[in-house]
Amino acid sequence: MIESLTLDQLRILVTVSDEGGFSAAGRTLGRVQSAISQSVKALEENQGIKLFDRSRQRPTLTAVGRVLVEQARAILASTERFEAIAAGTRQGQEASLTLAIDPLVPTEPLIDSMRAVRDAFPNLPVSFYTEGLGGAERRLRTGSASLAFCLLLPSVPDDLTAYPLMDRTLIPVAAAAHPLACLPRPLTREDLDAHIQLVLADALDTDGPNYGVISSRVWRFVDIARRLDFLLAGFGWCKMPPYLVEQHIAAGRLKELDLSGDGPSPTDTLPIYAAHMRNRALGRAGSWLLDDLRRRLTQ
Structure with a gap:
């Protein structure tokens, strides 16, 4: 049953598959073989399936076992992202970064900086919005975007902090x-x-x-x-x-x-600006992106 499923069981299942056996998985995880075997057996009994064929010297995954190992990998990867986002938030990083871009703003200057953001904050979800003129500025005010790349005509509004880009x-x-x-x-x-x-x-x-x-x-x-x-x-x-x-x-x-x-x-x-609300400071990723983009453009 799903309520009896634990992340530890999934981690053991994936490790047994990767290492090719219960003993090898135990060495990798720092546990005795009997604990590894018992965990896999409990997982099989709770789910009512057979994950490994034990009729040979080395256990091999059954057909359903191969499918469920990949499902287990996806679940473990998702939990790692969950933990990374939570840890980043504790350190002042946004849970997600939402960018609003006016239609006249070219994408090309952003590409290298966004690639750097992806490498620096690999678990950060990023969303882009491009609407008509004025849409990016409006998203800042509604709070649905944290950073905008936009035209500000005829002048920079008092409630925005803006940085000339190009x-x-x-x-x-x-x-x-x-x-x-x-x-x-x-x-x-x-x-x-x-x-x-x-x-x-x-x-x-x-x-x-x-x-x-x-x-x-x-x-x-x-x-x-x-x-x-x-x-x-x-x-x-x-x-x-x-x-x-x-x-x-x-x-x-x-x-x-x-x-x-x-x-x-x-x-x-x-003039193209990067802008955010004056009373709403950027998080770590938004500040990092802004600094990186301004540095690249001045070079």
């Missing part, structure tokens, strides 16, 4: 066959206003501030990948991070628009 450049683009891409001259505001602008928006506050909106005709998107799909399909124009559109420009699917005339700024530079 500047993200946006370039104006349209599909190669779009009318704006076909004009043989620098574009004016009037040119842009005549066509749909594809805009990233806050999923919950579509009437919020419209930074960078020029056209009077606007289509709003929460998902930057979805906006890219409609951009490639020729529905309108927008300013995009170079890392998302460079390959499409090189392949001729998109064209960078020439705004060097009397139109708006040809490029926009947006």
